[in-house]
Amino acid sequence: MATEIEKKFLVTSDKFKRTKNKALFRQGYLSIDFERTVRVRSYDGQGFLTIKGKTRSCTREEFEYNIPVHEAERMLDKLCVRPIIEKIRYFLTYEGCKWIVDEFLGVNEGLITAEIELENEAQIFAKPEWVGNEITYDIRYFNSNLVENPYKSW
């Protein structure tokens, strides 16, 4: 199994908004148990169900299924743990690397994070000027935790 390495940062300005490549993401959880999360997500007219196990060393069980978007929306509206996470996701490329920026809405408004996916821990990459402190290992920023403890209540 390939191990993906992601690094996550806070975003310090809105200069990332120059991209037009963005979509509204809605996501919620049917389980936010420590041992397993079940996530429902809708964006760009598509629905997804994603099951993740707990992280053990570098690997994590993960299963993802494409589902009808109206069923994802129904689960988000009727079944998922409150509140739902809503965010605008921006897709950018900076000096050859792909970044995704999440601008949270609703109960997490004010929070903006950026993620880059690397091939290995030692990979060198350039940080855009709007990228601030690293928060990769800070559990408060895990999306599942932003349900139970939303940013606006910090």
Add this chain to the structure above:
Amino acid sequence: MATEIEKKFLVTSDKFKRTKNKALFRQGYLSIDFERTVRVRSYDGQGFLTIKGKTRSCTREEFEYNIPVHEAERMLDKLCVRPIIEKIRYFLTYEGCKWIVDEFLGVNEGLITAEIELENEAQIFAKPEWVGNEITYDIRYFNSNLVENPYKSW
């Protein structure tokens, strides 16, 4: 939405075993929250993921997805809440009505239940001689509860 009515009974003898129409069912839960259950099931070379909301009057939200059986087995072995439910399900017809009988294994060995699906509450049906007391509304027999409180521990 059509409302299905199911009635569940205890089974008092093994005379139902005359059918050859049977399959091993393995099922487990990624969530057994009161508000929502997420069930993983494998049988007959197929995998399923089923999400159910809580029952409100006669209706219940329900979503089911066919998934690769090896992924269902992996979730059953690695991710689901312990223990897993294992049972042999028998499919029978008695005087024009379809019955399913579940003979539980493992931690629920000794428990055998029978279910019939009716079109309405008033429908008349014949009970086979091996069908005993009704347990439709007895929560102890809900499969999700047989995980947390298995039959052998009663």
